[in-house]
Amino acid sequence: MLKVAVVGASGYTGVELLRLLHGHPEVTVSCVTSEQNAGRPVAEIFPTLRGRYAQQLENLEPVRVAEKADLIFTALPHKAAMEVVPTFLKLGKRVVDLSADYRFNDAAVYESWYEPHLNPELLGQAVYGLPEVRRAEIVPAQLVGNPGCYPTCTILGLQPLVRQGVIDPTTVIVDAKSGVSGAGRGAKVDNLYCEVNEGFKPYGVGGVHRHLPEIEQELSLLAGEQVMISFTPHLVPMDRGILATSYARLAADLSPADLVRLFGEFYAGEPFVRVLPQGSFPSTAHVRGANFCDIGVTVDTRTGRVIVVSAIDNLVKGAAGQAVQNMNLMCGFPETMGLDGLALFP
Amino acid sequence: MLKVAVVGASGYTGVELLRLLHGHPEVTVSCVTSEQNAGRPVAEIFPTLRGRYAQQLENLEPVRVAEKADLIFTALPHKAAMEVVPTFLKLGKRVVDLSADYRFNDAAVYESWYEPHLNPELLGQAVYGLPEVRRAEIVPAQLVGNPGCYPTCTILGLQPLVRQGVIDPTTVIVDAKSGVSGAGRGAKVDNLYCEVNEGFKPYGVGGVHRHLPEIEQELSLLAGEQVMISFTPHLVPMDRGILATSYARLAADLSPADLVRLFGEFYAGEPFVRVLPQGSFPSTAHVRGANFCDIGVTVDTRTGRVIVVSAIDNLVKGAAGQAVQNMNLMCGFPETMGLDGLALFP
Amino acid sequence: MLKVAVVGASGYTGVELLRLLHGHPEVTVSCVTSEQNAGRPVAEIFPTLRGRYAQQLENLEPVRVAEKADLIFTALPHKAAMEVVPTFLKLGKRVVDLSADYRFNDAAVYESWYEPHLNPELLGQAVYGLPEVRRAEIVPAQLVGNPGCYPTCTILGLQPLVRQGVIDPTTVIVDAKSGVSGAGRGAKVDNLYCEVNEGFKPYGVGGVHRHLPEIEQELSLLAGEQVMISFTPHLVPMDRGILATSYARLAADLSPADLVRLFGEFYAGEPFVRVLPQGSFPSTAHVRGANFCDIGVTVDTRTGRVIVVSAIDNLVKGAAGQAVQNMNLMCGFPETMGLDGLALFP
Amino acid sequence: MLKVAVVGASGYTGVELLRLLHGHPEVTVSCVTSEQNAGRPVAEIFPTLRGRYAQQLENLEPVRVAEKADLIFTALPHKAAMEVVPTFLKLGKRVVDLSADYRFNDAAVYESWYEPHLNPELLGQAVYGLPEVRRAEIVPAQLVGNPGCYPTCTILGLQPLVRQGVIDPTTVIVDAKSGVSGAGRGAKVDNLYCEVNEGFKPYGVGGVHRHLPEIEQELSLLAGEQVMISFTPHLVPMDRGILATSYARLAADLSPADLVRLFGEFYAGEPFVRVLPQGSFPSTAHVRGANFCDIGVTVDTRTGRVIVVSAIDNLVKGAAGQAVQNMNLMCGFPETMGLDGLALFP
Structure with missing residues (x-):
């Protein structure tokens, strides 16, 4: 049994990791930390865990955590992660970091969107932990930067088009929508039930959301040239789910059927990407609680634009599920182990 | 007191008309029809009306309806409207039709998206009843085609840009989102609570939604040239509200502040259009139950695209409220009469 | 025009007062205060007010507020209200207080459930401001204690039974359910969207909710004897609405039809109480945004229990609407003035 | 591998069975039927199953179904079940029936609440399939009547009190609340999103809900005397979950701590019943998607009433999960097999 620690377990990503790891036959959770709730049973914070998790939440003392675990999931805010990850690595532990701290190749990019990096040498x-893009590199990695939720959904949706060079990369517009759990569990008026319920709105309009450089980094690598996109996130009154509607001008003469075939072939064999039949498009409701990315694609023949719709559960394929998938790859477990749960519907 | 009839009152648009007309000091509702519920008190179908509407629902017999009313709101499905409107007109009545039947200038366009038109000569x-576009024509009209909900929201958001010629009209992409009441009150599995709740999805992907030709007709008139756009609607798990996020390449060198100023000046004096300050964007929650269209605008300077976000309540400014606004114009009442209710929040 | 102040306007009750007062033809809002947002336009805090409220939020300086207004609505937390109300009264102003501070006849009761009272002599x-119970006393009052939301809903539902003496008052059980706006607008994890959405739970179980003594005070007065009830509130994942399901053993041999008739006669002439026909029961959806209390009643003949179901909008009849109704009575306006809006459905 | 059939798979219970059975290591789903969708892939009806269920929906031909399966889950409406179950039994198959057809001991009771029974001899x-009440009888049963959702929640909440004789059974009132999936997947206006959303209402008021006799049958058996209760169900705007708030007069002098201890001891060792610590009460959110029944209990010392709050997921412990639990018992699998998933939160 692999001993794993979940560092930063009082947020929604933390509890989702605990839910998924509970169903993983090769893993035991040996340490769970939370600064704000240290000393309390984790099942008191999250009553869903009652009767199944007896652990107490501990303070985050990196050396002690490392002593208890073989692999560590850091579900901390950015900056907090890079304060502890080097210690874990030095002590020989493997790390899947769910913050933004290790997602960028270029420290300058990180620093222009976030803040000074404490260990840019890392x-x-x-490795950017998107298995459907760079599985081979993840396997031997000691440190995986688990992708953001919007980037996961967007990159998987655009990858076949960009890799095959069938779109004009200067015309990409991504209109993305997220459920509220993406905003975290902090006590803010903006995220109160009555503020969010029965309303729909954009945020980060004008190319200012921090997931934008992450998306552009990966699309540029896939395209082999610098890609710059427009990206607008919106908030949907629901708990979970991200759906990205992506637009680009076709650079090739492809019919809807051609595109569905192209996507189907591209993702053949991927256990967690489902390309939908022509004329079908995804709903976040159909991936709720599951590790799938569902993708539908078509052409607006009147305007020559391809439209890709991709959907994930932001807490699963967009965070905790993908982290477990990365762990499986790093540790030689079957990639789908612990992740074969179907979506909860309704 | 003006006597008005609401024809087709067992849908959401019908009950919204009754709600608004109840607060209108110059109007009395003299006739309410519903084929499926004829003979029953309207307050039995919609208990919100209890104690305030004593009317019984009647069968739709056009001549009898016309005898009872000076002005008739037809809140019928398309086709059903054009079967009765000519009778109303012949009998000298004025009509605000909330179906699609009288929104198009060109019968061929209507027929290619809907079906053969029964009275194309009308x-x-x-007159296309969007007061912020063609107020002067509405005033004397006998027949007003009340705009669709998506077109209202989209056209108001794009009008200043198109009229001022500051965008490249070949680059317009409209990503729109609607609450569920837009799907009507028919008994369909697709619109059941458990099918819709906690999910977000697109529909009509690929340029096939019937509101598309309506938007293009009006934008083309405003631009003075044929405009073709990409339009993708989505379904949001909430009762009311439409939000359109529109993208286009700027054809002029304008800053976000320039654009906010342009919009502010364009809509100065409009009682129901609120241009938000720079950096603010609308939420459907802030127009719920009110007749406003809220608009925010900015530039993605990295890509040279303008982004306009516009929001309305689909049942108010997108249907019943706009119909009352049109009636006010047609009858010489103050334009805001009966429409000064603020949004219900939360 | 009556000049009114809204003191404590950054909560949900405050904004609801502003919404309702906007539609009141005899009132002008001359002062709006908020400690936390002083100096900012009120429409910045609540964008629903944009274009209709130009006021800036002011600090709460009681003498200055009193100078500006004839009547003052205090929408403050308990304790904060009793710190300022005496000043308003001394300066000759009339006050409708929406906190709990002036709802109790007996300071000892207040103090055992809240804290030491600063001005028990008041x-x-x-006057306890429930017009359907004590209209005549409200008319001349200088100070009205506006009832709590649960008490309003519960007392109106039970009043006919208790007044007519047809139930055994020792058997009353009230199972009540509230939307989330009742929990206020404070930044607490418990009220975050993701904590509340898609869940249903009780709180204050075991007779510990602060609205309990308020309900018992009024029922005891109506019964002419001490009444003690069981009261359990629950939280419903919706913005607005309270529904109380009340149970008691019948002390008289009454059929469902008898009870519907009894209720109908009891509330005949009341503009805001709607007694539903036999076999019909209320939904909070049908009073959303309106000042009605809808009531349905029947008998469980197998067990001899009467069941009353009553529903209000907690922010309207349960708070701001009732406050305006009280103002109307105090100032000689028609009781329904500014309150004739129908519920927003859907 | 046990071959199982799911008969009636196009409803919410059917798809939940398929979700749970997918994660059961000893079971293979060999047949899935649906009259209305026969011939279509089940994953087309429920896209959550895409990539994991290749089956086509079949017509319900009882003999053919029996040939394909060892154990059959009938997820049909009442009446439809008793038309086919005898054939399954005659062919030696074991059956877990999720309808009401085999829940009653007394055909007369069934017939007075439903309709004439076609095979009362069965x-x-x-066996009434509530393992926490009659596990030993379920093990050898050929036919299990899987309990209703309200009865499961209510009986588990009241069992310790009734068995220990610590309440007056003539005073039991159950105020129950359910999410919308309990209403099924039929295309009815009443269950449309906009009819249900943002509203809360009772139904079946006055002791007329069909789950009432089922609850009374079981409580009477537990009490050893005829028990008659008041039962009022309500509809909550959420997908899943049932919460029952039950009231009764204590017949013994027990403190809250005594009661929590009594419940804890009663359910010690039960894998799916979690008795909460004193002062804690359940939320449906904490059992969403899981097979738990969470129970909190206290005393209203002022009135001498015990209050029990119990919560389940109506589709899991209230239907499909309990059915799998019964199958596990019948087939000698570990009772929790395939049911160890934790609740999805948020």
């Missing part, structure tokens, strides 16, 4: 060895 | 005299 | 002159 | 051999 960026070279960290 | 299209020439019908 | 309790004798304050 | 009622004697059918």
